[in-house]
Amino acid sequence: MQEQNKGPGGDAICSQYANDPDMVEIVELFVRELPKRLCSLREAFEQDNHDSLRTLSHQLKGSAPGYGFPSIGRLAGRLEATLREPDASQDAVRGQLEDLIALCERARVS
């Protein structure tokens, strides 16, 4: 479903709703605000604030598919699940966070 475009940092991932006139505006808004979210995620990780990290990933899990980015939703969901484990290792969290951030950086409207 997703078109693949070449872009910096790997193939771009595009919203499933790129051609939906109802959605374009809010998808653009989502993509534009993504870097801000990634900053918050990084910050929370650096401050070792797992609560905040979990909330942020939880929200991304719920919302990204709505904007046409199910793959971002899946990675966010994986990170949230890991954070819910009582003995989650910092390395596992870091690895999944990096994956999520890398994927988000490839998100484009179309």
Added chain:
Amino acid sequence: MNSTGQHERQRVPVVLLIDDCEDVHRLLKTRLRFEAFEIAASLSGAEGLELVHKIKPAIILLDLDMPEMDGFEVLRRLKDDPEASDIPVLVISGMHSPHDKVTAFDLGAVDYITKPFDLTELRMRVRSAMRMRQLVLMLAQKAQIDGLTGLWNRAYFDRRWSNETSRIKRYDGALSLALLDLDHFKAINDTYGHPAGDEVLQTFAHQMLQEIRQSDVACRYGGEEFAIIMPDTAPEHARTVCERIRVRLEETVWPRHPNRPLTVSVGIVGTSGMTTMTSKRWLEQVDNLLYRAKSEGRNRVCTADVTMRPPRIADAG
């Protein structure tokens, strides 16, 4: 006819979304913007509960996983609140376990939609909940209406009367109550048959509705007895209205028994401001006045004004 029913017809229904994630607000507002309802949104459970009272939503979409007050707690409070307990709640949640679903349904949710949700499916589920709600409202209203006359029934009267009396205790408004009893009605049934009696009841109900104001509440109190609750109405005004009803009935010529006119006796108790009367005592006093109208010769209106001074009784023929 009842105030809720009237509101429903007059304004676009509001769907209240309670979700701590702004994206969900944005997505729903975009995806549901062409539906036949408005969307109000709140980012926390506490704020959502406040909004429920302000906007009286038709349906609530509720997230479960929220910081501070979670959705289960919001649901619990909604169901404990008599003003909100009838509002259908659709849960939208990222929590997928059967245990969470069962808990939500146990607490009174009507539907459970898992996140990430498909927006077309969500739209259909909201529509379906809207339809169901319309039917429930219709049934609830039917259960409060008298089948023969179409007026409110006794059960509705009892509840409404108690609400109106407690309302004026808080706001010191005017309020009048009239009880109307058809004179010698039994003889109509006995002489001309029940269809003739039914026709009298229906015609009289219709005449009452034409004479009263939109805000007045006409009820069939039982048998040939009727009640009119008149909010914001001082007793002298209630008396004018009931006089009109009395005269109109007296002048009616009945096709089935043109030589047998009907009359009505009426008792009214009202206040134009403060009163300390309880709803029960008030009703007893109206009943006494009705009895008095009967014993003084029927076809008359007896009125008492109970505005924070000793009751003054006035009557007229």
